[in-house]
Amino acid sequence: MLAIVCASVFSGQTKLIGDSEKEEFPGAVVVQLILNKQTELVAQIERLLEVHAAIYLNQQSISAAGTETIPPEMYQRLLAGTTAQEQNAAFVTGGKLAQYAAIKNRDGQPVGVLGISMAADEFVQTQQRAVVTLLGIMLACLIGATILGYILAQNIVVPIQTLLAGVQKITSGELTHKIHVRGGDELGTLAAAFNTMAQELHELFETLEERIKAATRELQATLAYMTAILDNMADGLLATDTDGRITRINPAFKAMLRLQSIEMLGKRCDEVLDKDVRELVEATSSGRESYAVMEIGMANERIGKAVATAIYKDAQEPIGSVLLTRDITREKEIDQMKTDFISTVSHELRTPLT
Secondary structure, eight states, rough: OHHHHHHHOOOTTOOOSSSSTTTSSSSOOOOOGGGGGGGGHHHHHHHHTEEEEEOOOOOOEEEOOOOOOOOHHHHHHHHHTTTTTEEEEEOOOOEEEEEEEEOOOOOEEEEEEEEEEEEHHHHHHHHHHHHHHHHHHHHHHHHHHHHHHHIIIIIIIIHHHHHHHHHHHHHHHHHHHOOOOOSSSSHHHHHHHHHHHHHHHHHHHHHHHHHHHHHHHHHHHHHHHHHOOOOOSSSSSEEEOOOBBBEEEEEOOOOOHHHHTTTTTOOOOHHHHHHHHHHHHHHHHTOOOOOEHHHHEEEEGEEEEEEEEEEEEETTTTEEEEEEEEEEEEHHHHHHHHHHHHHHHHHHHHHHHO
16 A cells, blocks of 8 residues: 555655755655655645554654654564554544554665554444445345245245145045136146046046945845845745844744744844744854754744755855744644544554454
8 A cells, every 4th residue: 555655646756865966766765764754745645545644763753744653562563574564443432543554665674654544433433334234235135035935935835835725625525626726837737637636536426426326226126125025925034143143034934933022133042032943043053054944833833844044155154044934834734634544544444454
């Protein structure tokens, strides 16, 4: 800085130290006695840099414009060449900021010190203005980031949340729900794909539901038809599971055993049926026997023939048994009449023959 200042201050007409008759030359050289104690250099430095300036020799200011003194230890260091520059700052009200540089002759030896200073208040004010400016920039950046975040949220986060909420509703079974995502970007394309998929699934489920309803109606009609057949059979029918619990019974069986007033479904055979019937059911429902026949006594002293058959799942695992009972009282009577007739004929023929 000193070299620039000196070069801008001095010209080829400047008189240097010594006789005024010495040869003039362009440029500037700072030598012993510091420009014959002229104050022009100091004044121009002050005008150029807008600071207070002083040139020191023997620790005293030799410039009329400068009145401040340099700290002795600082002057000694600069003059000894220990340091090229020194700074002294007091950041308090009324303080100053000062910088000192050694002035050297042609041989590079320090011969004096140039000092410039400025009021600390101006520097503090400049710092305060810089802090205010920085805070303003930070506030503007914060506001800009907030606005940008809001725009990003409206364009990215909100559509993603809408898409996720719509997907959750679709996966929960609301196939008629439509996902509304504005824009033709990837999120809009994905939302349209989900809407198309949900519509196709809805149509497919409706088709399946109609088929299931039709199959259910057919099954119910078949079951009603089979139930009507079983309920109108002349023979008695009884079905049980492997535990001997009654799962099906028709009115004919109830009438044969006089069980019309008893609720049979779900009860065990040993709770409502006679011993003979229980033995047939137990033998076949457990899989111990696949077929069993026995004559049983019925109401009104009638006789029935019970045929029990085991029911198998996959031809291996027993799942219960079915018992068919037929009233054979008339057959028994005819058979008895036949037996009596044969006995009578045999007796009547035996006497004449004898």
